[in-house]
Amino acid sequence: MELAAWLIFLLPLISAVTIGIGAFRSKPISAGISIAAVVGSFILTFVMVATGSEFPDGQGPSPKVSWLQLDGLSVDIGLKIDGLSKLMLCVVTGVGSMIHIFSLGYMKEDRDFSRYFAFLSLFIFSMLGIVLADNFVMMFIFWELVGVSSYLLIGFWFDKPSAADAAKKAFMTNRVGDFGFLLGILMVWAAFGSVSFDILEKEKATALCGLAGFLIFCGAIGKSAQAPLHIWLPDAMEGPTPVSALIHAATMVAAGVYMLCRVFFLIEGTWAMEAIAWIGGITSLMAALMAVQQDDIKRILAYSTLSQLGYMVMVVGLGGETNSDYYKITNVAGTDAAMFHLTTHAFFKAMLFLGAGSVIYACHHEQDIWKMGGLCRQMPRTYWTFLIGTLALCGVPLFSGFFSKEAILTVAYKESMPLFLIAVAVAVLTTFYMTRLFLVAFCGEPRSKHAEHAKESPVVMTVPLLILAVPSVVAGYFNMHAPDPLILFASVIAVVFGALLANSIYRNATDDPLPVRIGFIARAMKARFWFDEIYQWFIDKVQERLAKLADIIDRWIIAGLLVRGAHGSTELAGRVLRLAQTGNLQTYAFWFAAGLAAVMVFALS
Known part of the structure; x- marks a missing residue:
């Protein structure tokens, strides 16, 4: 089972690299490699679940590998296999397999057929990394890799302006939430001195847990498209429809919910729980109302997912x-x-x-x-x-x-x-x-x-x-x-x-x-309650003006007054002092005597 656990994780990566480096340009071979990898991961997951393999108390399927050693921080690479991760593995690999097979027909005429399957494999690998991560650092790395691979898939038809814009919108919106996620991880490390889930579960809650938990939840707000960072998800429909199924059903958007369940020990009993509940409830109602008046079949399902x-x-x-x-x-x-x-x-x-x-x-x-x-x-x-x-x-x-x-x-x-x-x-x-x-x-x-x-x-x-x-x-x-x-x-x-x-x-x-x-x-x-228009107004009227103000401060105060001013005053002082350097010994003796007299007068007074 040790080898099986690692193969579940690594097979899609091997597929992505093999197709991506161009080892196989043939459409059938590229698709076959990708499908074989995800189906293989699903079969191994099924065997693991059927045999009841579980590694409690943080004992991973193989010895953990020390990856990062810093002063006060030790990060190991290991896989966390428990009931929660096995359930999610079944979902990701099972649904992912069906989407891969469906793509054979849907994408058969696309000129970038092989590139599509390479990106699919990369996405599945990234998602499996989130599911199997046994610490915050490893989860965050794969969290960002999911963001990159979703950017590649949403903007797969990058020669289409709307698809390119949707990919950028999804990527940038998620960065906002991920910044909060990163701050939360740093706060957890500062409070407990560890980022390992197994160690943190045994720690007693502190006053910082509520704030740290909410900051970590900000990552879920972005990835699971909760208000107010929900605006990227409907635009993600610009990607191929099987990509929409992959992102909206079993993988990317579900990552936020999975992450909340994985780190629930951190937010349990804190004020963050009420905030999370109300954000979820408001998002649910708001998205359902938006879906009522959409006419695009994919967008209706997108708002339904929200x-x-x-x-x-x-x-x-x-x-x-x-x-x-x-x-x-x-x-x-x-x-x-x-x-x-x-x-x-x-x-x-x-x-x-x-x-x-x-x-x-x-x-x-x-x-x-x-x-x-x-x-x-x-x-x-x-x-x-x-x-x-x-x-x-x-x-x-x-x-x-x-x-x-x-x-x-x-x-x-x-x-x-x-x-x-x-x-x-x-x-x-x-x-x-x-x-x-x-x-x-x-x-x-x-x-x-x-x-x-x-x-x-x-x-x-x-x-x-x-x-x-x-x-x-x-x-x-x-x-x-x-x-x-x-x-x-x-x-x-x-x-x-x-x-x-x-x-x-x-x-x-x-x-x-x-x-x-x-x-x-x-x-x-x-009009989706004009969220996009409100954000655009904020960018045009507020952010741009703040940017212009910052430019003025940088150009005239920091660069002008401080940097150039310091340079100019130093240069002026140098020119003035240079006048005293006449090369005449009598002049130097005079100024020395005058200075000495001034010091003596000052001392006696």
Whole structure:
């Protein structure tokens, strides 16, 4: 198992390097290497889980390697294998394998096919590094590597200006959150003298834990796209659709939630928990409202991801006691519920994104749902799998999303009634916008020539959909619990109400009637509450003026007054003193005598 653990981690890196250095220019060979690596990692993960291999008390799968030795800081490289990391390994490698296979069909005509698979392998390697890291420094390194590889994938079509801009936006926005993450790590090191998770878990909490925990959470705000750093995620749709599935479903955006669960011992019982819960709740509600008025099929799913991530972050912040020990992560229900929903969400959201990719592929890259319609007849396999994903996301009973959503609602109901009400409202909105998407895109009559002539996607693209449909239904049964009758009633009513409301509005609609009915509210949701405009105004009106002021201070005060002034005054003093250097001995004797007399007068007085 020691070798297996390292191979899970290193196989995607070997794949990325092999393809990246150009050893294989052939499309089939490049894809084969990449797929073999991620599938191999998945098989090894499955074997590890099936055999119950676990290394408690910080004992990694192999001796730790000393990597960095500084005064007061020792950093080792080792892999942390426990229930939490094994669960996440299954998600990353399992969903990643399906996305790799789907990409064979979706990207087959792309001229940079090999480069695409090299970047995919690099991304998977980076994500596995976060999952298996046993200390903050190692996690932060791979955290940044995920940022770099996501930049490469989002901007994969870099000759397209919107894709290049989206990649830069994602990269820069995440740097803001990562700066807070780095400050939090430094604060933890200063307080405890260690960055190892195993050592820190045994330390007693200090007054700094709340602030350090919140700063570390800033990294999750960026990576998991929580407000106010959520603006990059919808623009990330400019990348290839399988990339959207990889980033939005199982890997990058889930990294923030995973990190919170991994370091929960740091924030438990501090003021940071309440802040985390409210940021997650507000993000969840805000993103759900934004999704209601989006027309791009990928952007609807992107805002849905934002909303569901808010769910997960909220429940981590709420905490709460639990009697369940299924995951054996911590003794807090919040992290159990968050990881449960992260797992089920990864499967059905990946399927939804790949289903959207199948639709876009069949409709000649049309993404506007109002230019689709009637696809249920032309694309039966995509239709049925998309329906399963929609039902799971809405939390319809018997589907996986129902059980994980119930776990979140249960914790929210016990810990915070305001956040419970927000969670129920989000459940209504989720059902509403997903029913809207499904009815407009798949039902009715075709509303464009592309939709009218659409055909089912190739088998290599539909097989991953069918495989992902299975855990989208059954994954929830691995952590069944008896829900509170009141919570169950509220959940079912939310689903029914949202579905009926959307059906009454969009059943036979040829365009969206909401802008006419609710006016300004609809415009606000469609404009994403003008967050991008507000940030742009801040940059234009505030940041640029501050930059000009800083330039003036630097140019005229620092460089001018201080630097040039000091230089000028020194030069002037030198010229004045040079006048005294006449070379005449009598003059020197006179000034010496005068100076000596002055000193004597001063001393006697």
